[in-house]
Amino acid sequence: MLASERSALTKADTHGILLRPEHSILGSSDRLGWQSFYASHQEEHPYEASFVANDHHLIIVHLNGPVRIRRNLSGERSEAKVGTGGLFILPAKRDFGVALMAPLETVHLYIHNDLIEAAVRELCRDDLDAVEFLPRMGEHDLLLEQLARLACTMLKEQQTDLFADSVARLIAAQLVRHHTIARHVELPRITGLQPSQMARVRALVAEKMEAPLSVDDLARTANLSPIHFARQFKRTTGRAPYQYIIEQRVERARDLLRGHLSIAEIAVRCGFTHQEHLTRMFGRLTGVTPAVYRRSLL
Known part of the structure; x- marks a missing residue:
């Protein structure tokens, strides 16, 4: 299933930990329309509870x-003292119980199972049913920690689903590569995209700029899997696919600002979700707002 065909993940798709009255939510992706993963940033307070299985993997x-922390996973009880950056990974479709002994600030990431399945198909020699996802409690994974902290920034900046989809794929790949028991494939060499592949990607972005483009769309154009495409694209351009799309949209906006369309209409024609989104991205890349840039042309 493509990201464009999925519904956005919300609190309703979680185990319900975040719905408990003890916790204070500092930010969540509930209203951001992210379809590939759900993120929340909160202050948790001591509690003990049991939760039924969920279809999505939780980090x-x-x-x-x-x-x-105390955990009960399918009758197996464990306890650990978890420091800053420590992980709690719960594979999909597992009931569990947990007890938190002291206040704690956390990031919760629910990765859509579609992305996990896609990562398994690309990164493992085994079928999905033969891949065992490993529960974690207290272990460290620097990349997952960095991506979790990035998710906090994304919540504050109200980033779009395009950015979220790219981050979710990184999380899914890391989860499959380093937190499973499976026969992993050797990753292809990173040599970059062929000129013909890059030309097709550029043409697609230019033609479909108003549409909600995804990494899947660009990868299909290059006849590559999404994970392999993202790695080769970064080698060719020095940027992640979502960064390239944003840059092209801002460049189109610069051209349109020479005309008489309203800034709100320009935002729509360049694929931004609203005028504020265009203003934020335009300012980040150019150092000025669209309105200031337009006045400078006059």
Whole structure:
């Protein structure tokens, strides 16, 4: 299933930890329309509860600590003192119980199972049913910690689903490569895209700029899998696919600002979700707002 065919993930798709009255939500992706993963940033307070299985994989990253955690996973009980950056990984379709002994600041990431399945198909020799996802409690994974902290920034900036989809694919690939028991394939060499592949990608972005383009769309144009495409694209351009799309949209906006269309209409024609989104991205790349840039032309 493509990202454009999925519904946005919300609190309703979580285990319900975030719905408990003890916790204070500092930010979440509920209203951002992210379809590939759900993110929340909160202050949790001591509690003990059991939760039924969920269809999506859960990663919790501790932003402070240490704090003592007890877990009951399918009758197997464990306890650990988890420090800053420690992980709590719960594979999909597993009931569990947890007890938190002290206040804790966390990021919760729910990765859509579609992305996990796609990563398994590309990164493992085994079928999905033969891949065992490993529960974690207290282990460290620097990349997952960095991506969790990036998710906090994305929540504050109200980033779009395009950015979220790219981050979710990185998380899914890291989860499959480093937190499973499976026969992993050797990744192809990073040699960059062929000129013909890059030309097709450029043409697609120019033609479909108003549409909600995804990494899947660009990868299909280059006849590559999404994970392999993203790696080769970064080698060719020095940028992630979502960064390239944003840059092209801002460049189109610069051209249109020479005319008489309203800034709101320009935002729509360049594929931004609204005028504020265009203003934020335009300012980040050019240092000025669209309105200031237009006045400078006059």
